[in-house]
Amino acid sequence: MSKTTLEFQRLPHPSPTSATKRTEILKDPGFGRVFSDHMVTIRYTEGKGWHSATIGPRGPLQMDPASAVLHYSQEIFEGLKAYRTKEGGAVMFRPGENARRFQRSAERLAMPKLPEDVFVESLNQLVNIDRDWIPDGDGSLYLRPFMFANEVFLGVKPSSEYLYMVIASPVGSYFKSKDSAVSVWVSQDYTRAAPGGTGAAKCGGNYAASLTAQMEAYKHGCEQVVFLDAVEKKWIEELGGMNVFFIMDDGSLLTPPTSGTILEGITRASIITVAKDMGIKTREEPYSLDQWRKDAGTGRVKESFACGTAAVLTPIGTVKSKDGEFVIGNGQAAAQTEKLKTALIDIQRCRAADTHGWVHKVF
Numbered sequence: 001m002s003k004t005t006l007e008f009q010r011l012p013h014p015s016p017t018s019a020t021k022r023t024e025i026l027k028d029p030g031f032g033r034v035f036s037d038h039m040v041t042i043r044y045t046e047g048k049g050w051h052s053a054t055i056g057p058r059g060p061l062q063m064d065p066a067s068a069v070l071h072y073s074q075e076i077f078e079g080l081k082a083y084r085t086k087e088g089g090a091v092m093f094r095p096g097e098n099a100r101r102f103q104r105s106a107e108r109l110a111m112p113k114l115p116e117d118v119f120v121e122s123l124n125q126l127v128n129i130d131r132d133w134i135p136d137g138d139g140s141l142y143l144r145p146f147m148f149a150n151e152v153f154l155g156v157k158p159s160s161e162y163l164y165m166v167i168a169s170p171v172g173s174y175f176k177s178k179d180s181a182v183s184v185w186v187s188q189d190y191t192r193a194a195p196g197g198t199g200a201a202k203c204g205g206n207y208a209a210s211l212t213a214q215m216e217a218y219k220h221g222c223e224q225v226v227f228l229d230a231v232e233k234k235w236i237e238e239l240g241g242m243n244v245f246f247i248m249d250d251g252s253l254l255t256p257p258t259s260g261t262i263l264e265g266i267t268r269a270s271i272i273t274v275a276k277d278m279g280i281k282t283r284e285e286p287y288s289l290d291q292w293r294k295d296a297g298t299g300r301v302k303e304s305f306a307c308g309t310a311a312v313l314t315p316i317g318t319v320k321s322k323d324g325e326f327v328i329g330n331g332q333a334a335a336q337t338e339k340l341k342t343a344l345i346d347i348q349r350c351r352a353a354d355t356h357g358w359v360h361k362v363f
């Protein structure tokens, strides 16, 4: 990997949040509502490439109302966390994977690819300058890199200008009811991604398209949506922002294969590897809603869980759909899910050996 050639201009915040106020915020940060003092910006201009990398005070953007992203949604993002180690340092989990996925998303949305080393360096810079914003204990500093079309033009075409940014938000636990199982709504009317579409790209448009189904889930008392495939409306794909696993009665794992319509979760990939290390086999095979219902009834499926960076692993307790509802196991937090979750979190937080070189030290 070549050393980053982009020099970051450092403009420290002239009046950062006071230590007293920050301590108060970090006691109960919630998810995604409070932010650190700084942000990264890097510009891209056709013919010039990436330039004007800065790390400076976080604040509002000035945008022209004709900026392309506001009309045609040419936007992609990433999400990962920085953790405080017990030695007082900070680490990130597999940031190179986020960098490569960001490049794949860019490619799909006809955007320029930010070099992997620049992506990782932008995160290093932000975590370094806002190190006091990493919560202690179970919390972490959620990092949100994103990029959008910034050309002032109403014609439909790939933009000639882009803005890449990173912001950071201290977070506690993602779900309000900590560690208890969530209930999910299987959407049989709305789909998330079709073959040839953008399902495998991490773009804002996918989320916009999932909100109606999410509202339907809330209406039925569920926290999350499970999407089915768009062709047969039969095969389980994933949740709005999380991948899904099933734990069978022989202890093995099953998860739908990522073949273009499912986002390739880094948590998903890590779980498959961690499970393998623990002697647990994972099959990546299509699995239908009908089969899930049957297997939950017979006990062939013992547990099910959703996974992603924000919530790590979350057991699924109840599954509802237009055809009625069924319960997984006893509908509560599940033992093997918890075991896998602990194994993964222990690596992320440097409490277990990092045998795969996943942990990236920031300082």
Ligand SMILES: *Cc1c(COP(=O)(O)O)cnc(C)c1O
Pocket (backbone or CB within 6 Å): 079, 202, 238, 239, 240, 241, 242, 243, 263, 264, 265, 266, 267, 268, 307, 308, 309, 310
């Ligand atoms: C981000 C995301 C995931 C989870 O990916 P991680 O890398 O594990 O955080 C799963 N599904 C969708 C749709 C996502 O956007």
